[in-house]
Structure formats: C-alpha cells, structure tokens
Amino acid sequence: MDNKELAKKIVELVGGKENVLKAANCMTRLRVTVKNPSLVKEEELKNTEGVLGIVFDGNYAQIVLGPGKAKKVADICIDELGIPKDMSVDEDWVENKEEMKAMQKQSPFKNAIKTIADIFIPLIPAIIAAGLFNGLASLISTLQGQAILPAEGTWKVIQLLFALIGGGFLSYFAIYTGINSAKQFGATEGLGGMLGAISISPNIVAISTIFGLYDADVPLNSILTTGKGGIIGVILGVWILSKIEKWIRKRIPDVLDLVVTPFLTLLITSLLFVFIIMPVTGYISDLLVSGLSLIIGSSNSIVNIISGYILAAIFLPMVLLGLHHGLIPIYAIQLESLGGVSLFPVLAMAGAGQVGAAIAIYIKAKRVGNHRMQKIITGALPAGFLGVGEPLIYGVTLPLFKPFITAGLGAGFGGAYIMFSKVMANAWGPSGLVAIPIMKPESMLNYFIGLVISYIAGFIITYFVMKDNEVKNV
Template sequence: MTNSELSNKILELVGGKDNIVTAANCMTRLRLTLKDVSAAQKDEIKKAEGVLGLVQDGNTLQIVVGPGKAKKLMDIFREELGVASVAADWQENKAAMKAGQKQNGLKKALRTIAEIFIPLIPAIIAAGLFNGLASLLGQMMTDKVIAADGFWSLIKTMFSLIGGGFLGYFAIYTGINAAKKFGATEALGGMVGAMSIMAQIVDISKFFGLYNETVPLESVLTTGKGGIMGVIVGVWILAKIERWVRKRVPDVLDLIVTPLVSLFLTAAIFVLAIMPAAGFISDWLVKALSVIINSGNPVVSVISGYVLSAVFLPMVLLGLHHGLIPIYAIQLEKLGGVSLFPVLAMAGAGQVGAAIAIYLKAKKVGNARMRKVIAGALPAGLLGVGEPLIYGVTLPMGKPFVTAGLGAGFGGAYVMFTHVMSIAWGPSGLVAIPLMSNTVGMLNFFIGLVIAYVAGFIITYVGIKDADVANV
C-alpha cells in the first residue's frame, strides 16, 4: 500500500475530514484528535497495511506508522487531502478537546513539561553528539593516537563550539519554549532563562547574605541555582503577570510598560524565591537519586539498574516518563552527566531481543504478517525508536511486552554497575553510543545493549509458545 493509499484509508477509517479536530505527527506517529472518537473504526485501523499500532488517549488517536513515514503521511493529509491543523469551528474544537481531557493533574503537569522539552530534543541530541565527539578526540589526543595540535585540535574546538552553543544556553531555549506553552511573550521568556545564568546573580546573593564564599555551589542563591525547572516556573509566573499587566495598561503604552513591569516583578520573584526554592528541590532530588543511582554498593547498583530498566516501558504507557526529562536535565547541570538515561535506554534493547525471538517463531509457524511488521520495525528499534516494536508487536501480544522488560533489566543492571554516564539524552539504541561521556562508557553502554538484546531474546523465546505467535 502506497503512502497516498494509506493516508486515504486512515482518513476514511477515522470518520472523514470533518471528524478531525487537529492533525499532527511526531517521529513515528500520526496524532489525530477527533470530535467523535467512537466514529473511528479502531480495529480496522490496526489491521491496515502499514499501521504498526494504535494508541488512544482520550479523543486523540495516535497511529504508529514508523519513523519517516509519519511525516510523509501528514504531508499528504495537509497537501493532498485538505486536512488543516484545525478543521472545525473553534467552539466545536474546544468542546471536543474538553471531552477528551481525562488526565489527572500530575499527568497534565508532566505532559506540559514534556511539550516544552520535546522541540529541543534534536538540538539536545546534536549538542550531545558533538560534545561526545569532542571528548573522544580529546581522549585520543591524551593517548597520543592523534596529534594534540593542528588540524585535529581545530576540529575538536569546532565540535566543542557547536555543542556548547546549545548546552551553554539551555536555560534560554527552555525559557523561550516555556513562554510558547504558557502564552507569555517568547523573547521575555528567553530573558528569564538568561537571568538564571548571569553573573549578577552572585552579586545579588552576596547583598542578601545568601552566598557561600567557601563552597559557592552550596549557596542558597548562585548562578544557575534552580536550573531549568526554576526557569519553567519563572516563565509560568511571567505569563500570569504579563496578562495581568496588559489588561490594565492603555494600548498606546502596552509595548513599553507591559514588558518593563512584567519583567521587573517576575525577576524579583524569580531570583529571590523561585531560584532558591527550585535549587533546594533539585539538590535534594540529586542526593536522593544518588542513593540508588550512584551507589557505591554494587548490590544496590545491580538491583536498582535492573528494576529501573524493567519498569521503564510500563511508565511510558502511563505517561509518567515525561517526568524523567527534568531529572535528566538536573543531573546534567549538577553532575555534568546523566546516569539515569543510559540505564533506562536498555528498555528498548529488551524489546529488540524480544522481537527477534517472535520473528523466529513467526517464521516457524508461518505468520507472514508478523514477520513483515517486525522486519519493518526492527531497524528503528536498533536505532533507538522503540514505538513501532512496542505498539506493533510486543504490547498487542501482551506476554512479550513483559518478557522484554525482564530481559532489559539485565542490561540496565550492567550499565548501572559500571556507572555509565551520558552527556545528553535522545534515542536509546545504537545511535546513543556517542552520547556516553567517555570511551569506557561507550563500550560499557554497547555491552549493556548486547546483554539486553540477548536476555530479551532468551526470556521471550522460552516464555511464549508457538501458538501465541500463530494466533496473532
């Protein structure tokens, strides 16, 4: 089935263009919010050739089609089939959206945080890769594999420049995206982020007696205190203040008075209250996580690594994984690396091993459809995009989703035991290897992947019956 044929088929099965409120895509999915989700033929969508899985979230259908394909289908939706971003009267859209909102406060908060960071992921990955390559070149220079000056020194400097160009100003990018989400002026949101990393914070801290001259990082208030979570809260406050001020300022003075007053009030609250409070919380969180994540006790490391990897994908299904993104960022700011991401990355490797086991059993029992689905989804899984395998293979079958997690735990235990750290986060498969902080970390991360592949394969192959695969 061609992409055009599949687009038309999906449009028909969701109830036509008039039933679509919003249409968008992510890396692997079409996200269609419907006026009447009951009008969609969900079973038929799942069976359509080219569809790897279907997830319903309220009135939104997330149709898993795989990396690359999702964007192509959405282009066809918009350019050939006339499906606009908003296809109905705004009052109808609002009612439809409200009808589909059945999330509790925690999930809404986590989703909000995720929506702020998701647009930054390509830059996080790119910056991490460039910093990783710069680190690798630096290690090779230390080991005298390559010359420490001349051409390779220039390349290392260029890589560090590109990587630092994002990570050095992460707070500013976060402030801009948070402003988009909360409805504040984007440039003002970026200014709130910039405030948090300015040197003047130290002068203010000293004025109020909040600065620790002996151990600056333990100051109640210092540059970067509170990190990006503090920035997000600060921009949320900015949005509230900006709206309040704008309502009370004459139109002719809005351009001058509103940003001036909004930023001054926000800055006072942000610097003197939000940054210290967020800093206290982030410091406490890092210390609490260090008890299990950075434990010097090998037994604790192995057990915590196994459990975290094994339960990560169920967390994804519940939408709780969004809450891990700020933890990654806090670790990166406080520790200079992320220890949680390499462990959780093993969850996708367990799915790969399980899928290979199912493929062999599908070949044995003659299930051509399942073999075709796995063959299409497996390359993406190896590269760290696990959704096609999860929603197209293991989750619909049930038991393999569990056995994959059990296998992933062994990889997580090894990675935690060897204290692998990453300098960024992104896709979790083979492409994540350069994100590890040094050559030893890269090697141990790769070994962890292999362990998870093998364990996921063995547990799944032993744990499921041929009949389970034949009847899918």
C-alpha cells in the same frame, strides 16, 4: 503490495474515501479521521500486508506502518487519492508522540507533565547536537592527551570549534528554557529568556555576597549562587512572571503598556526570583540530586544494579502512561550538576529489551506459520534497533501483552549493567544504536554492551514465557 496499493486498500477498509475526513503522517503511523467508525473493517485492516498495528480512539485511527512507509502512504492518500490533509498534525516525531498521549485521559498531573514536555521537546534537536559536539570535542581532547592526535594545529582548532558549538547551547540552556516556558505560560518570550539569563549571570554572586548568602569556600553550598535552582527555578520563575505580566497589563493604559508592563514585570519578578525562587528551588534541586545519588549514583554496587534493573524494567509502562516526559527535568538537572546524564542510558535499555522480545516472537511465528506476524516484525525491527519503538509496541508486544512485560524484564538486565558500569551520556534523545555517539567516549562500549545484554535477555525470557499457540492465534 506496493505503497500505492496499500494506500488504496487502507482507504477502502476505513469505509472508502467518502468516510475519511482527513489524513496525516505521524512518523511511523498514518492517522485518519473518519466520519463513521462503524464502517471501519478493523480486523481486515489488521491483517492487511504492510499494516503493523492499529490504535483506535473514537473516530481517529492510527495505522502503524513503520518509519518511511507511513510518510509515503500518507502522501499518496493526500496527493493522489484526494484525501484532505490534517493540518493540525506536525509530522515531526515529537509531535506524533504528543498526539498519542493526547488520546489518553488527562489529569492535572499529566497536564503538568505535558507542559514540561512542551517546554523541552522543541529543544531536543539542539540538546542532541550539542551533546554530539561536546562528545566529539571530549574524544579529541582525550586522544590528544594520549598523544594519538597532535595537541596543536588543525586538530586543536577542530576540538575548540566543536566545544564552541556544543557550549553555544548547553552554556545557555537556562535562557532557552525561559523562552520556551514563556511560550507555554503565555508570557512574553523575551522576558522569559531574560529571566533565564538572570539565573546564570555572574552578578548573582556579587548580590549573594552582599547579603551573606554566598559560601566562598564551597560555592555549591551557597544559599544563592549562579545557576542556583537550575531549570526548575527558571520554569517556576517564568510561570510567576506570566501571572504578574498579565495582571499588570490589565491595569496599565494601552499607551504605556509597551514600556511600563515589561519594566514592572521584570522588576517584581526578578526580586522574587533572585531572593526567593532561586534559593528555594536550589534547595529542592539539591535534595533531588542527593536522592538521585542514593538511587542511581550510589557507591554501593548492589544498589546500582537493583535500581538500574527496576528503572529499565518499568520504563515502557511509563511511556504508555505518558509519565516519561516528567523525567526530562531530571535529565536537565543531571546535565547541569554532573556534566552528563546517567539516567537516560539506563532507560534506553527498554527499547532494546523489546527488540529481543520481538526476535523471539518472530522465531515462534515462523514455527507456527503466522506469516502476518513475521512481516510485522520484519518491518518493525530495523526501527527498533535504531531507537524507534512504536512499531514494535503497537504492532507486536502490546497486542500480545506478555512480550510487553517480558521485554521490560529483559531490559532490566541491561539497565543493571549500565548503572553498574556508570555509563554517562552527553545529552539525551533517541535511544538504541543511534544513541552511541551521544555517550561520553569512555561510556560508548559499555552502552553497547548494555544493549546487547538487553537484546539477549529480552529474547530469552520472552522465548520461554510465550507459548507457541499464543503466537499462532494472534
């Protein structure tokens, strides 16, 4: 069945064109909004060739087709079959994930996590690019130090250029965070960026010294110093800035608003930010880093192995609950304080465990003649290897449930190895094989080994836990 035939079949099974209000591509899924959900033939749709899975919520249907195919089928539905396009859906992969999480019941905690995610998600492409450039610059520098590459000339220029590009984002991470925080909190974006810039200004040290808050012997132990509080401080500072700005704007005459409001807002917020927010959030960040060091940076190998296993094993349930976005500030804190991220490579093993589990299910599906499941796995596995886990989650492991658990148990072994070998990344972003380039040069091989361990462990555990009849009847 080609893409056009599949598009026509899907429209037919969701109640026909007259029952479809709008459609859109969500990376690996075709999302359709229907008038009458009772007209949707869900079982027939699940068994349709090319459909990897379905997620229903009210009158929304997320039909999992896999990367690439989902976009082509959506285009056919909209351009050739005349289905209205859902303009509210951004086809970017990040927006797609947020759409899925929006289906879940929200709580103040989840809303807070979503706000944090919305601050950092637009920055992910830059984070990845900066990490890659810094990683390449570090690799070239290492090879130059080993006399494999010349220390001067063209390679020196390339090394400096790559370091310049990578530093162009990561050196000013606080400013970008301030701008995006202002967007989320309804403040003026430029003011949010200015607050971020204040946090990394060298004048902080001079002010801190005057008030006796700076430790010249051990600067990092200072109550107040450049970067103190990190991105946590910037986010909190911008949130307070947004409240102050709105309060002042209501009380300032329109004719004076453009001049007086930003001036007073920054003056008041900056005083609070420098003398209260930065020291307090700096103390919190220091405690968090210390706590993380006990768990994921311990000198005790047994602690490393256990924590690595647990973190990788529970990550997929965290993704389903939408809690994984709460880890983004931790990534950022690690990047700021350690120059790299050790938590991300551990959690990336979760997807690899799922790949191994899917391969085990494929073998069993072939044995019992479940050709539909074989086709689903064949279509979803390439994306799984490349770090796109949704097709395997919604098409294979979650519907069967047991493999969803065994995939995590298998991933834990890879996570334990990653933590034990102290793998460090230059940034965070997509997982799977495509994350190898964003690892630090000395960590690339161990990261790959961790993936292989997760593949194998996920396969073995799933193969022996799942019964043939459980795969046959799905």
